[in-house]
Amino acid sequence: MKPVFKRILLKLSGEALMGTENYGIDTKVAEEVAREVKAVHDLGVEIAIVVGGGNIFRGVSKSAGNMDRAAADYIGMLATVMNAVVLQDALEKLDVYTRVMSAIDIPQLAEPFIRRRAVRHLEKQRVVIFAAGTGNPYFTTDSAAALRACELNVDVIFKATKVDGIYTADPKKDPDAVRYDRITYQEVLEKRLAVMDASAISLCMDNDLPIMVFNMTEPGNIIKAVSGDLTVGTLVTVGDAATSAA
Numbered sequence: 001m002k003p004v005f006k007r008i009l010l011k012l013s014g015e016a017l018m019g020t021e022n023y024g025i026d027t028k029v030a031e032e033v034a035r036e037v038k039a040v041h042d043l044g045v046e047i048a049i050v051v052g053g054g055n056i057f058r059g060v061s062k063s064a065g066n067m068d069r070a071a072a073d074y075i076g077m078l079a080t081v082m083n084a085v086v087l088q089d090a091l092e093k094l095d096v097y098t099r100v101m102s103a104i105d106i107p108q109l110a111e112p113f114i115r116r117r118a119v120r121h122l123e124k125q126r127v128v129i130f131a132a133g134t135g136n137p138y139f140t141t142d143s144a145a146a147l148r149a150c151e152l153n154v155d156v157i158f159k160a161t162k163v164d165g166i167y168t169a170d171p172k173k174d175p176d177a178v179r180y181d182r183i184t185y186q187e188v189l190e191k192r193l194a195v196m197d198a199s200a201i202s203l204c205m206d207n208d209l210p211i212m213v214f215n216m217t218e219p220g221n222i223i224k225a226v227s228g229d230l231t232v233g234t235l236v237t238v239g240d241a242a243t244s245a246a
Contacts, residue, residue: 010047011159014051014083034090048122048148049127050130057072058079077135078104084100084130097127098126098128101118150209159212159213163215205238221233
C-alpha cells in the first residue's frame with residue numbers, strides 16, 4: 001500500500017494499553033501496538049504519538065477523590081510518561097528508533113519538548129512519543145494531541161479507539177446507533193459527540209486539521225487509514241457538507 005499522508009499524529013489512549021486488564025499496562029498489547037506502528041513507519045510515514053495515562057491515573061477519575069485538580073492532573077502526566085517509556089521499549093525491540101519528549105522536565109527518561117528538535121527527529125524517521133500532555137493541568141491529552149499536531153504541521157490526527165468510528169449514540173448501549181462516514185467539527189461540537197474534548201476539536205477546526213477516528217484493535221486498520229481507506233473509521237473535517245452515515 002502507498003501512504004497518502006507524509007506526517008501523522010497518532011493519539012493513543014492509556015486505556016488502549018490495558019488490553020483486558022482492569023488497570024495498568026499489558027505489555028503484549030504494547031507489543032501489538034508497536035507492530036502496527038512499525039508497519040506504517042516502514043512505509044516511510046513520519047509518526048508522532050501522543051499517549052494518555054488513563055490506564056494508571058486520570059485527574060478527573062474517581063481515584064482522584066477530593067485531591068486538588070491541579071495535583072491530580074500532574075500525577076496523570078507522570079502516568080503518561082510511564083506509558084511512553086513502555087511504548088518506546090516495545091518499538092525499539094522492533095528496531096524502530098524512537099524519542100520520548102516530555103512537557104515536564106524528566107531528563108533521565110525523556111527529552112524536553114522543543115518543537116524544532118521534534119521536527120528534526122521526524123525528518124530523521126524517528127518515531128516521536130510525546131508524554132506529559134501539554135505540561136499544564138486542566139488540559140487533556142486530547143488537547144495535547146491537537147496542539148502538537150498543529151505545531152508539527154502534521155497532515156492528520158489518527159484517534160485510536162476501541163470502536164470503528166463515531167456513532168450517533170453509544171453503540172454498546174444503543175443497537176440502533178449509526179456510524180458516520182464523515183462529519184464536520186461543528187456537528188461534533190453541536191451534537192456533543194464523545195470524540196475529543198471541545199477545546200481539542202476547536203483547535204483542529206481553527207487550523208483545518210482533519211481527525212480520523214478508527215479502531216486500533218483491528219490489525220491492519222492504521223495502514224488502511226494511512227493509505228487513504230476511509231471506510232475503517234470516521235473522518236472529521238471542516239466544511240458544511242451534509243453528514244453521511246454508514
